Structure formats: structure tokens, C-alpha cells
Amino acid sequence: MADNKFLVSFSPHTRDPLTTDKVMMLVVLALLPSILVSVYVYGFYAVKTYALAVIFCLGLEALFLKMRRLPVTVRDNSALVTAILLAMNMPPSPPWWLVLAGSFVAIVISKQVFGGLGQNPFNPALVGRVFLLIAWPAEMTSWIEASTFKSGFMFDAVSTATPLGQVKSEIISSGHIVSTGIADVADLFLGTVSGCLGGDSALAVLIGGLFLIWKRIIKWHIPFTYLATVFLLTGLYWLISPEKTLNPVQHLLAGGLMLGAFFMATDYVTCPMTVKGQVLFGFGCGLLTVVIRLFGGYPEGVAFSILIMNAVTPLIDNYMRPASFGEVKS
Amino acid sequence: MPFFGFRGGVHPDYNKGATSGKPIEVMPVKEGALYGVPLAQHIGAPAKALAAKNQEVKAGELIGQSAGFISANIHAPVSGRVVALQDLPHPVTGKTAGIVIEAAGDQSGIVPVNVSAKFQETVLNAGIVGLGGATFPTNVKLSPPKKVDTLLLNGAECEPYLTCDHRLMLEKTEEIIKGADIIRKALNIENLIIGIEENKPDALAAFGKFVSAYKFELIPLEVKYPQGGEKQLIKACLNRTVPEGMLPLEVGVIVHNVGTCLAVFEAAENKKPLIERVVTVTGAVKEPKNLLVRIGTPVKDIIEYCGGFLGDPRKVVMGGPMMGFALSSLDVPMMKGTSGILVFRSEDLPDLRQCSCIRCGRCVDVCPMGLIPSVMDRFVVKEMYEALADWHVMNCIECGCCSYDCPSRRNLAGGFKTSKREVMKILKAREAQKNG
Ligand code: SF4
Ligand code: SF4
Numbered sequence: 001m002a003d004n005k006f007l008v009s010f011s012p013h014t015r016d017p018l019t020t021d022k023v024m025m026l027v028v029l030a031l032l033p034s035i036l037v038s039v040y041v042y043g044f045y046a047v048k049t050y051a052l053a054v055i056f057c058l059g060l061e062a063l064f065l066k067m068r069r070l071p072v073t074v075r076d077n078s079a080l081v082t083a084i085l086l087a088m089n090m091p092p093s094p095p096w097w098l099v100l101a102g103s104f105v106a107i108v109i110s111k112q113v114f115g116g117l118g119q120n121p122f123n124p125a126l127v128g129r130v131f132l133l134i135a136w137p138a139e140m141t142s143w144i145e146a147s148t149f150k151s152g153f154m155f156d157a158v159s160t161a162t163p164l165g166q167v168k169s170e171i172i173s174s175g176h177i178v179s180t181g182i183a184d185v186a187d188l189f190l191g192t193v194s195g196c197l198g199g200d201s202a203l204a205v206l207i208g209g210l211f212l213i214w215k216r217i218i219k220w221h222i223p224f225t226y227l228a229t230v231f232l233l234t235g236l237y238w239l240i241s242p243e244k245t246l247n248p249v250q251h252l253l254a255g256g257l258m259l260g261a262f263f264m265a266t267d268y269v270t271c272p273m274t275v276k277g278q279v280l281f282g283f284g285c286g287l288l289t290v291v292i293r294l295f296g297g298y299p300e301g302v303a304f305s306i307l308i309m310n311a312v313t314p315l316i317d318n319y320m321r322p323a324s325f326g327e328v329k330s
Numbered sequence: 331m332p333f334f335g336f337r338g339g340v341h342p343d344y345n346k347g348a349t350s351g352k353p354i355e356v357m358p359v360k361e362g363a364l365y366g367v368p369l370a371q372h373i374g375a376p377a378k379a380l381a382a383k384n385q386e387v388k389a390g391e392l393i394g395q396s397a398g399f400i401s402a403n404i405h406a407p408v409s410g411r412v413v414a415l416q417d418l419p420h421p422v423t424g425k426t427a428g429i430v431i432e433a434a435g436d437q438s439g440i441v442p443v444n445v446s447a448k449f450q451e452t453v454l455n456a457g458i459v460g461l462g463g464a465t466f467p468t469n470v471k472l473s474p475p476k477k478v479d480t481l482l483l484n485g486a487e488c489e490p491y492l493t494c495d496h497r498l499m500l501e502k503t504e505e506i507i508k509g510a511d512i513i514r515k516a517l518n519i520e521n522l523i524i525g526i527e528e529n530k531p532d533a534l535a536a537f538g539k540f541v542s543a544y545k546f547e548l549i550p551l552e553v554k555y556p557q558g559g560e561k562q563l564i565k566a567c568l569n570r571t572v573p574e575g576m577l578p579l580e581v582g583v584i585v586h587n588v589g590t591c592l593a594v595f596e597a598a599e600n601k602k603p604l605i606e607r608v609v610t611v612t613g614a615v616k617e618p619k620n621l622l623v624r625i626g627t628p629v630k631d632i633i634e635y636c637g638g639f640l641g642d643p644r645k646v647v648m649g650g651p652m653m654g655f656a657l658s659s660l661d662v663p664m665m666k667g668t669s670g671i672l673v674f675r676s677e678d679l680p681d682l683r684q685c686s687c688i689r690c691g692r693c694v695d696v697c698p699m700g701l702i703p704s705v706m707d708r709f710v711v712k713e714m715y716e717a718l719a720d721w722h723v724m725n726c727i728e729c730g731c732c733s734y735d736c737p738s739r740r741n742l743a744g745g746f747k748t749s750k751r752e753v754m755k756i757l758k759a760r761e762a763q764k765n766g
Contacts, residue, residue, distance in 0.1 A: 010744030012730035
């Protein structure tokens with residue numbers, strides 16, 4: 001028998017069956033409840049937005065890898081995750097060119113330009129969202145009422161405002177909240193208020209997030225510290241001046257906080273790797289989100305906060321290296 | 331019973347079922363078969379050849395003299411005629427100097443070990459090295475320059491597939507304890523602890539019967555890899571942390587594998603040199619076995635004795651799947667440190683397609699030494715050895731947990747293993763600068 005037929009490689013010779021493409025697929029699976037809710041609530045608009053984002057993101061990824069003469073690795077499913085998250089971070093019925101622009105910024109500018117999978121300092125979907133928010137603020141905040149499905153499924157969208165947006169403009173114009181009955185906690189929890197495509201139902205996000213924690217794809221540290229920080233700080237503010245903001249439970253459930261905490265802040269590539277680092281990261285995200293929501297010009301602060309913390313991640317990773325086994329501090 | 335545990339570690343499929351119930355079988359010496367005995371079967375300097383070509387040797391006769399402090403004696407594993415002094419294939423170094431013996435028909439009798447008044451010398455004479463795989467000369471370990479208060483027997487056998495220690499623990503229970511007792515008395519050690527993973531309840535029960543007669547502590551260990559790593563074992567059993575870069579001795583402990591203890595017993599009581607050992611042959615072979623095999627037997631003879639391959643072999647590993655070496659040739663001989671021979675077909679092998687690190691942190695979570703393999707890997711790729719040194723790569727025990735768990739299939743442990751030599755140079759230079 002010829003000896004050269006034996007494969008010689010480094011130990012270990014056995015591996016955990018989980019591979020990167022499967023990890024990404026599990027994330028997609030975890031997003032499924034949110035996808036279903038958004039399709040239920042926004043009907044055809046949701047389907048169209050997801051489809052466009054997936055086509056644009058995967059296509060651009062493949063195209064640019066080809067142009068860089070690298071193997072086309074769309075099979076690692078990372079662009080798919082970005083596509084879904086990007087769609088979820090857009091209004092429910094964006095024009096097609098808005099999706100294209102977002103996909104371009106997410107995949108090309110913020111991922112491939114930095115070297116592709118694993119090399120990007122910022123979460124691509126969030127960079128896409130923030131870019132669109134700045135470049136096309138009107139298109140990015142043209143909300144439709146979250147009941148299209150019930151009232152005819154397709155083309156009779158009624159424009160409306162998000163709870164956080166409404167509160168913000170009321171406070172800006174009159175110094176305190178005017179309207180009553182904004183954002184019932186149950187509605188926020190189930191997702192029957194208007195907002196971005198994918199963050200509507202806190203329940204759906206929670207199901208997916210807990211699934212990921214259970215599958216040990218993500219750890220609980222970032223979402224927990226993030227949400228706890230927001231809850232405590234907004235709670236404090238609400239106790240002092242209840243007429244100026246929503247209550248802490250509404251804060252937890254409104255806007256993209258849940259989605260951000262479970263699916264965007266936990267993005268492997270852009271969050272710290274050690275537990276200590278992750279706790280700090282979660283706290284930082286929470287603090288920034290509260291500051292922006294309460295004192296900033298934007299009603300929502302999740303995307304900005306996570307991106308800012310992304311920038312700090314390398315520092316955290318560098319300076320928060322835990323002691324190795326038996327390390328003697330010198 | 332105390333148990334303290336350690337951080338990190340993984341839970342690979344243990345796959346021990348094929349052989350754990352099979353008693354140790356003796357592989358007979360075949361007349362005319364060639365036994366290639368490497369002169370370096372231990373870490374440290376290779377032994378000096380004592381035999382000449384065409385010389386007749388008896389099993390147990392000294393044919394390689396320990397050369398230097400960290401070196402071990404080598405004995406003829408079989409009776410026969412030396413047919414060549416030549417290089418033999420070696421799984422790690424490619425090739426190694428060795429002595430080839432053609433077995434004679436008559437294999438009765440083994441030349442006894444010179445028993446010396448000093449017990450360490452007897453161990454040296456018998457050519458005993460750590461049989462857990464590290465192959466550190468045992469006599470050196472048994473001459474501690476410091477006071478030792480605990481002798482810890484490693485019966486974890488946490489590598490998947492391997493069952494040779496398990497079988498020894500069942501079949502040679504009292505001999506192992508007696509071996510440990512000999513060591514304990516010779517070095518005047520108060521505590522004897524035997525640690526066995528909980529997935530071997532029969533072995534725990536077998537040792538349990540002797541607890542009061544020999545006065546030792548039996549600790550059932552959590553089933554996880556690398557529970558049998560020296561530092562992990564000490565942490566788990568005694569809650570002592572061996573400082574980085576130091577030996578267990580530093581915290582008053584010496585650790586011996588159960589097989590090594592048995593070898594010590596056989597040398598001291600039965601005057602038997604180390605010329606054979608138990609090896610688990612499993613995976614894609616027709617009859618998986620636990621075999622008592624003479625050192626120097628080529629892997630291909632062992633596989634043949636186990637009925638040959640099952641299907642189409644793709645990879646043959648010497649040792650366990652986590653730390654063993656893939657063989658490029660079946661002519662590689664059985665060595666003192668060989669605990670297993672594993673055969674994998676293509677369909678048994680994991681998907682090894684590499685992609686970029688996604689910074690998932692799984693390697694960080696499982697590293698039992700508290701290292702950050704993903705960051706270290708970047709330094710390996712860029713050959714930044716200074717940075718590697720600063721991130722404590724020398725503390726890596728090469729357990730392979732990080733590679734095992736990496737979804738991107740990065741070659742983490744392999745990279746650290748190969749970088750260590752360069753890093754060592756840098757650390758030596760730094761040391762010299764500090765002192766000079
Ligand atoms: S396990 Fe692999 S992919 Fe994950 S951080 Fe470590 S090296 Fe990177
Ligand atoms: S091989 Fe080294 S770096 Fe990897 S897990 Fe083991 S000790 Fe840690």
C-alpha cells in the first residue's frame with residue numbers, strides 16, 4: 001500500500017461538528033421568529049424588503065470576492081446574516097434603491113474593504129443603517145402602520161410614527177409628553193406597533209436570542225448587561241421626571257433595543273471575546289443608548305451606541321486579557 | 331472527597347466503547363519479524379547505541395545507554411540478532427536513529443534489570459519513562475530536588491478512544507497501587523491520591539477496594555478533556571495552581587500515570603525492564619483491541635494482528651486524537667510513549683476547510699490555560715514571536731481544545747506548537763539581557 005495516501009495534519013484529529021457556516025445558519029434560524037412576525041405585520045412589504053436585501057448582499061459579496069480574485073465564500077452564510085439584519089433595520093417599505101445602497105455600504109464598504117469575513121471593525125448591517133439614516137433621513141423614517149396584514153395585505157399603507165419618535169418630537173416641541181396611551185407594553189412586547197421591519201416584536205427577538213444562548217452560540221453577558229443598564233438608567237430618569245420619557249419597561253421593549261442587544265451587539269467579529277470584556281461592552285452600549293435616547297437628537301440610539309462600542313472593542317480585547325493559568329503578576 | 335475543577339476544556343465524543351470492555355491481549359513475538367527500536371523514545375538526549383550489527387541480543391538486554399541527565403535506557407524488546415543500525419521513521423521528527431532486531435524463535439526469558447540499592451537507579455536501569463505520552467524519564471521525576479508532600483496518580487485517560495490505562499487499572503489494580511506505594515515510601519511522601527474520570531466506574535470500584543489497606547485518597551474526576559493534563563489534574567484534586575513556567579514540584583506534587591506506576595512496580599519487584607506496553611488499537615480496524623506489544627513492533631504488524639483495516643484508511647494516528655501524531659508511514663515502530671493507534675477513514679474525519687477567524691471566542695472559552703488563542707493565532711500567521719511571547723504562548727500545553735472547538739477550523743494548537751521554538755529563543759535572549 002502506498003504510504004503517501006495517508007493524510008498528515010496537526011492534532012487534534014477530531015473536531016467539534018460546528019462549523020462557521022452552521023453558526024451563521026443558527027443565527028438565521030434564531031431570526032426566524034422575528035422574520036415571521038414582520039411578514040405577518042407588514043405582509044408583502046416585508047417579503048420584498050428581505051428578498052431585495054438578500055439578493056443585493058449575497059450578490060455584492062460574491063461580486064467583490066471575484067474582483068479581489070478570492071474564493072467566493074458566500075457559503076459561509078455571513079452575508080446572509082448581514083442581509084437579514086440590514087433589512088430588519090430599515091423601515092418596512094423602503095424603495096429598492098435604498099436597500100441597494102444599504103447593502104453596498106454594509107457588504108462592500110464596511111466588510112470587504114477591510115478584508116472580508118472576520119476583519120471588519122464595525123457591524124456591517126449597522127454601518128449600513130447609520131449611513132442610510134444620515135444620507136436619507138426622510139426615507140429611513142417613513143413608517144407605515146403595523147397592521148397592513150389585517151387591513152388588506154398589500155398596497156394601502158398608512159404612514160405613522162414610532163413610539164420613541166413620537167415621544168421625542170413631543171418633548172422637543174412642548175417639553176413633555178403630550179399624547180396619552182403611547183406604546184402599550186403589551187403591544188410593544190408582541191410587536192403590533194410600527195417601527196423598523198424586524199425589531200417590532202420583543203417577544204420574537206427574545207425567543208431567538210434565548211435560542212442562541214441555549215445553543216451556546218452567544219453568551220448571555222452582552223445582552224444582559226446591555227438591557228440591565230438601559231433599564232436601570234432610564235428607570236432612574238423616569239422616577240425623577242416621568243413626564244419626560246417612557247417608563248423603563250417601554251424603553252426595553254421599544255425600538256431596536258432587543259434586536260440590537262441579542263443580535264447586533266453580540267456580533268462575534270465586532271464584540272470583545274472575553275467575558276470581562278463583554279460585560280464592559282454591554283454596559284457601554286447601554287449607557288450610550290440611554291444618553292442618546294434621553295438627551296440626543298435621535299429618538300433611537302441603539303445603532304450608534306453599538307458602533308461606538310465596536311470602535312472600542314480592540315482596546316478592550318487588548319487591555320482586558322485575563323491572567324493565564326498560574327500567571328505570576330510581575 | 332474534594333474536587334475543585336478547572337476552567338475550560340471540551341467534551342469530545344469519547345468513542346471508547348469498542349475497546350473498553352476488551353481485556354488486554356498479548357501480541358506474540360513472531361519469529362523473523364523485524365523490530366525497529368528508536369534510540370530516542372523520551373524527551374531529552376537520545377541514548378547511546380551499545381549493540382553492533384550481527385550481534386545476538388536477549389530480550390531485556392541493554393542496547394542503548396542513557397546519555398545525559400534527561401535521557402533513558404533502551405533495552406532489546408525481543409531476543410534475536412541485530413540486523414542494522416539505521417534511521418527509522420518517526421512520527422514527529424521524520425526519522426530517528428535506531429537499532430533493528432530480527433526476532434529469533436526462542437523468546438523464553440528476559441534479562442532482569444540490575445536492581446540497585448537506590449530505587450531511582452533501578453528505575454533508570456529499567457528504562458522507564460512517563461507512559462502517559464510525555465515520555466519524561468521517570469527516574470528524574472523521582473529525584474525531586476524539593477520536598478514533595480503528594481503523589482498524584484493520573485488515571486484520567488481523558489483522550490477519546492484510548493482505553494489502555496482503563497484496562498490496566500482494572501487488570502493490574504493492586505500492582506499499580508504497589509508501584510505507587512514503592513514511590514511513596516522511597517520519597518517519604520505523605521499523601522497518595524488517585525484520580526480517575528467518573529466515566530470509569532468499574533476502575534473507581536476496583537481501586538476503592540484497596541483504599542483502607544493502602545491508605546490513599548480516590549478522587550472521581552469530572553469527565554472532560556484535558557482532565558489528565560498535569561496542571562489541570564493538580565488543580566482539580568488539590569486546588570493548587572502550578573505557577574506559569576514551573577513544574578508540579580513547585581507546589582509539592584509529583585504526578586505519575588498509572589501505567590508508569592505499574593512499570594515501576596514491575597522493575598522494582600519483578601526486575602522487568604520496560605520492553606513492552608499496552609496500546610489501544612481502534613477506529614477502522616477489523617478487531618479493535620487493547621494489546622500488550624513489544625516496543626519496536628512496526629505499526630503495520632500491529633494493525634495486521636488486529637485483522638487489518640476496515641474500509642479505506644485515510645489517516646493513522648499514533649496516540650490519542652487530541653494530541654497524537656498522524657503517521658505518514660506504517661513502518662513507524664511502537665514506542666514507549668505510544669498509547670494508541672487509531673485508524674480513520676475519510677468518512678470519520680472532520681471537515682477541515684479553514685476560513686477566517688470570526689472572533690467567536692470559543693477558543694478563549696475552552697482554553698484550560700486561560701489563553702487567547704484567536705489573538706495568538708494572528709501573531710503566528712504574521713510571525714510576530716515577540717507578541718506571542720507576551721501573550722504567554724509558552725504556557726500553552728498543546729492540548730488542542732482551541733482547535734477542536736474552532737468553527738473556522740483554524741490550526742491554532744499546531745501553530746503554537748511550531749512557534750514555541752522561536753519564542754523560546756526570544757525569551758532566552760530577554761533573560762540574558764536582564765542578567766547581563
Ligand atoms: S474559535 Fe476559531 S473562529 Fe472562534 S475566535 Fe477562536 S480562532 Fe477565531
Ligand atoms: S492548545 Fe494551548 S492555546 Fe489551545 S486550548 Fe490548549 S493550552 Fe489553550
